[in-house]
Amino acid sequence: MTSVLTTATPDRAPRVANPQIGAPLRRREDHRLLTGAARYLDDLDLPGCYEAAFLRSPHASARIVAIDTSTAAALPGVFGVWTGADLRVLAKGIPPKVTHPQLRDIPRLPLPPESVHFVGEPVAVVVAVSRHVAEDALELIDAEYDVLPAVSSTGAALADGAPLVHDEMDSNVAVHVIQTAGDPDAALAGAPHRLRERFTVARGGGHSMETRGVVGSYDAATGQLTVWDTTQSPHYVRNQLAYLYEVPEDDIRVVAPPDVGGGFGPKAQFYGEEAVIPYLAKILRHPVKWIEDRQENFVATMMERTxxxxxxxxxxxxxxxxxxxxxxxxxxxxxxxxxxxxxxxxxxxxxxxxxxxxxxxxxxxxxxxxxxxxxxxxxxxxxxxxxxxxxxxxxxxxxxxxxxxxxxxxxxxxxxxxxxxxxxxxxxxxxxxxxxxxxxxxxxxxxxxxxxxxxxxxxxxxxxxxxxxxxxxxxxxxxxGPYEGSRFRLANDGTIIVTLAAAPQGQGYETVYAQIAADALGMDMDLIRVTTGDTSRIPFGQGTFASRNTATAGPATLQAGREMREKLFLVAEAMLKTSSEGLVLVGDRICVADEQERGVSLREIAQAANVGKHGITLAPGILPGLETTSYFAPxxxxxxxxxxxxxxxxxxxxxxxxxxxxxxxxxxxxxxxxxxxxxxxxxxxxxxxxxxxxxxxxxxxxxxxxxxxxxxxxxxxxxxxxxxxxxxxxxxxxxxxxxxxxxxxxxxxxxxxxxxxxxxxxxxxxxxxxxxxxxxxxxxxxxxxxxxxx
The missing domain is CATH 3.30.365.10 (Aldehyde oxidase/xanthine dehydrogenase, molybdopterin binding domain)
Known part of the structure; x- marks a missing residue:
């Protein structure tokens, strides 16, 4: 069942004896984080995984004259070296996440083959038996550049006769937008007092404890590419990869690990490295991993504020x-x-x-x-x-x-x-x-x-x-918006699995959404498990950014939970041969209110509705497949x-x-x-x-x-x-x-x-x-x- 929630409350909300919404509960995640049991992307240990390193431009503005990779490719332990010229299949340009009709967009290529426009822009990638060997190989790549004048501030960009950051443009202005309310010119002209000033706010980065990283693995038997990514938006990454690779989105599975050392915005974007690494894994028919080092993080991860x-x-x-x-x-x-x-x-x-x-x-x-x-x-x-x-x-x-x-x-x-x-x-x-x-x-x-x-x-x-x-x-x-979703499934062991598309960055999703689900179901939190950030578990989603998820995924969780409760009670009604109006949920059992010894456990409901008996018709009133999905569009x-x-x-x-x-x-x-x-x-x-x-x-x-x-x-x-x-x-x-x-x-x-x-x-x-x-x-x-x- 899938629904779009647009109203405040459904007809039948559970009466929660011990409401969890509003309770100051400690995070479920903290024990593993504090005891060293958390698993970050670099902890992912795929057998025989190759590792990658990127050659980055040392110049802020330059034309690429030539890149000789032959010596690097011959280094023992190196499986391949690729430049933008070798991967022109990816040279479609990464679309801006948010655009505007007046934007003059310049394609952002995963590996630009002809020119570079900032220090740290990737121009080649090495895949080797280890990161150490890959970095040694980088030293053997001979890259020749024609260095050009650079623009290092907005003031310089707007100055008369400024060098052009992109030759195909006639100025350095990407977009010019004006919004007004009322009549500001007249109001300022008539104001008794007017003050003016110029304020400057400098750049700054996200500086997560865990840097960016991506791992790709291709299964030739199924044709599916699995990507593990430190992203805040796994469905966004999946959609970008499907666009760049020109494959159906279902051929790509993106997983954001539940333990991520911070995001803060930069990990909500899509980078060239995220396109290159999975593609090479598919070419090589072998898992490939890239973990950004801190020096790369300073020059290649997006910043803000200026x-x-x-x-x-x-x-x-x-x-x-x-x-x-x-x-x-x-x-x-x-x-x-x-x-x-x-x-x-x-x-x-x-x-x-x-x-x-x-x-x-x-x-x-x-x-x-x-x-x-x-x-x-x-x-x-x-x-x-x-x-x-x-x-x-x-x-x-x-x-x-x-x-x-x-x-x-x-x-x-x-x-x-x-x-x-x-x-x-x-x-x-x-x-x-x-x-x-x-x-x-x-x-x-x-x-x-x-x-x-x-x-x-x-x-x-x-x-x-x-x-x-x-x-x-x-x-x-x-x-x-545009929306966020939540999916509930009754597992065969009698627990409820709640799946969110959004990937947490330390906010405590496993706790918060279990609280919302517990109130929606009228159930103890111990019976609820929360999983996140896996495109194979929930088909659509947007991600974690803009302080948005509690107000979007939260209502979706509330609605999907209430729908799941309705289903559980309908199946229990059929199994107990009584009206669902006379049933109550006590612990992990749905019981007859007046005689609570008569009841069925959630595990028994799962066995009846989700498992059944092979070849045997379901009893009347038993709903097959107890799961619900709700999307909330604000x-x-x-x-x-x-x-x-x-x-x-x-x-x-x-x-x-x-x-x-x-x-x-x-x-x-x-x-x-x-x-x-x-x-x-x-x-x-x-x-x-x-x-x-x-x-x-x-x-x-x-x-x-x-x-x-x-x-x-x-x-x-x-x-x-x-x-x-x-x-x-x-x-x-x-x-x-x-x-x-x-x-x-x-x-x-x-x-x-x-x-x-x-x-x-x-x-x-x-x-x-x-x-x-x-x-x-x-x-x-x-x-x-x-x-x-x-």
Whole structure:
């Protein structure tokens, strides 16, 4: 049975004596993770598996003159060496994940045969008896390049006379999109107050503990290609492979291991290596494995964040925002893997504020750097920086407290659903489904003791200490479509197997979806097993990204579970020869309510309905094959929200920033497991600390990366992540029966803006301006010395 869930609740929902939704249960996954029993992709031990290594371009822009692989191919232990010229069958171009009618797309080839456009782009692959031999062979490949001028920033890409990243284009602009609401030009022209500023947010990576990896194995007897992949989206990988190989999708099985050392967005994309390795496994009729090393991860895995925002705000004497204009440059990298990030930035700008006139303009540029795509937050942190920094500037201009300025502009709770006037990246009108932004702000201010901290700030400033308080709010579009599915099957041992298409990246799917299934079935969680990320177990799916699964796979699980319960009771009714209305589920048995000694176990139901007796007709009322599948397609995105508050101290001698206090207010609708949601928010916060204070890759003017190890690229450790206080507000979404939104990225999104606001507040006696992130000590000192009051 397959259904598309569009209504809130079915006719017969079980009465759950001990509901699991909302319970703070520890993750089932943790025991194996903490005891070393987890199995990651590189733990996959296929007998006789060959290993691969890729030769990567040392230049950011060059034509390939020649590649001589003969010496490498002759090395003992090498089974083959291939270049893009040898694998032209794959040279169809990898389509962007999210596109736009105005996008000028340049094909992204798995192994480009003629030219390279960023340092780290793969140009050849070696398959050998081991990775060591394969890497030795790489040293023997003689590649000759004609080096060309490179473009290493959006500013350079847009400059007059700039070199072209792609010869077939007449400029470096990939796409130029404008969205407006109201009449922003007139509103800005008539505004009593107008402020302008430019803000820059630097690149950053996902930096998962486990890097990318893929293993391919071809079964000549069945004609099926099995691919193990550290992807967040196994069905997406299957579909891309079927397209590139020109084979039916059923000929390819993609498995995402249940234990994955993080994803954060880069693993939701499709890379050339994922096309090459399975293809070579098919050619060689032998399993082939490739595991990305950390140096490759720095230069070849997609990044995000680089944007330059020119933002203008207009407001009146009372502090009401009349209009905002934001024109931003987005670094797309050498190719367009997808436009999801800048399109999200484009519509995220207004945040929690009621702004009648909006101009949001995107200029996405090709540059000679690794392509960009989603990293936790996916375009939202940049938009929040642009908006929240200008909110603080406007409050300062009026001499108004920044919290009071926000109060006067927040969307009121009684105006939901609230239509912003723009279009979200899912193609639907940007409409906030639910929330209470004023209450969330007040809860955060109270937990921070905002008034008390302001008094403390004045006292310490009188002593010469630089104390600052920062606020930042956000709205996060999540629960994106087009759909997600869940499949239930009664196993012969009497347990229920729940299968999800989405692949977890550490969120605790085996626990959360068992909780939802337990409530849907009215059954103990111990009888439920959750499996994920295998295209052979469930035919369709989208994947794990955009804080979407609880609001999509969750409702699908709820519906499929309720349908499975109906089937179980109908079969029990036939076996017990009584009405299902008089039956109850007790443990693993369905019993007659008034005489519970009369009952059948789930194992017995499975034997009757799923196994049967060969050649014997099923008894009347026995349903063959107890399984259900449900797909949930949301009407549009749901919108989580949050408000952060932080108190910092700046060392005027060194520019060092110390966080004294941090409060996170968070609203993700209905919470399935509070313990896991807290973990997601805190993990996201750590990521945000990195974006705000530490993580910044550097490139020289030729596009050469200068920070390709953790000696040069700073990630926050437990020492750098301060204690946090959490405040939760729950406004259920009306768009799905669980009322769920998303929680995976909210902890990250406003952190850079909140800390930048706090640091500028601390430096206000100098008149210093913070316009670039991350905030290294050198940038802080530079802002102080450049300030009028220095």
């Amino acid at each position: 944007q330059v925002h020119d933002v203008e705000i207009g407001f009146d004497d009372e502090g009401h925002i009349l209009a905002v204009r934001n024109v931003f440059q987005h670094d797309q990298g050498a190719y367009c893997a997808g436009l999801q990030v800048p399109m999200i930035t484009l519509s995220t700008l207004p945040g929690q504020y009621r702004i009648p006139n909006i101009h949001s303009e995107l200029i996405a540029c090709y540059t000679n750097m690794v392509p960009t795509s989603s990293v936790r937050g996916a375009g939202r942190p940049q938009a929040v920086v642009a908006m929240e920094r200008m909110v603080d500037r406007a409050a300062e201009h009026l001499g108004m407290d920044p919290a009071e300025f926000r109060r006067r502009n927040l969307v009121p709770a009684d105006e939901f659903p609230y239509r912003v006037g723009l279009t979200f990246r899912d193609g639907s009108p940007l409409t906030y489904d639910s929330g209470d932004y004023p209450q969330l702000l007040e809860a955060v201010l109270a937990r921070l003791d905002y008034d008390g901290e302001r008094e403390r700030q004045r006292e310490l400033q009188a002593q010469g200490r630089l104390i600052g308080i920062g606020l930042a709010a956000y709205v996060e579009g999540c629960g994106l 009407e549009r995105a749901a919108y989580a929200s949050g408000t952060h508050a932080v108190v910092v101290e700046v060392d005027p001698e060194t520019g060092g920033i110390e966080i004294h206090k941090y409060v996170i207010g968070h609203d993700c609708g209905t919470v399935i497991n509070p313990l896991l949601v807290d973990g997601q928010v805190l993990g996201g916060f750590a990521h945000g600390i990195g974006n705000a204070l530490y993580e910044e890759p550097f490139y020289d003017e030729t596009g050469q990366p200068q920070s390709t190890s953790y000696l040069d690229y700073a990630l926050p450790s437990a020492v750098e992540v301060p204690p946090v206080e959490l405040v939760h507000l729950h406004t259920p979404s009306p768009l799905n029966p669980l009322g769920a939104k998303g929680a995976g990225e909210g902890g990250t999104i406003p952190v850079p803006a909140a800390i930048a606001n706090a640091v500028e507040d601390a430096l206000r006696p100098f008149g210093a301006r913070i316009t670039e992130l991350p905030l290294s000590p050198a940038k802080v000192v530079g802002a102080m010395t450049a300030a009028p009051g220095a």
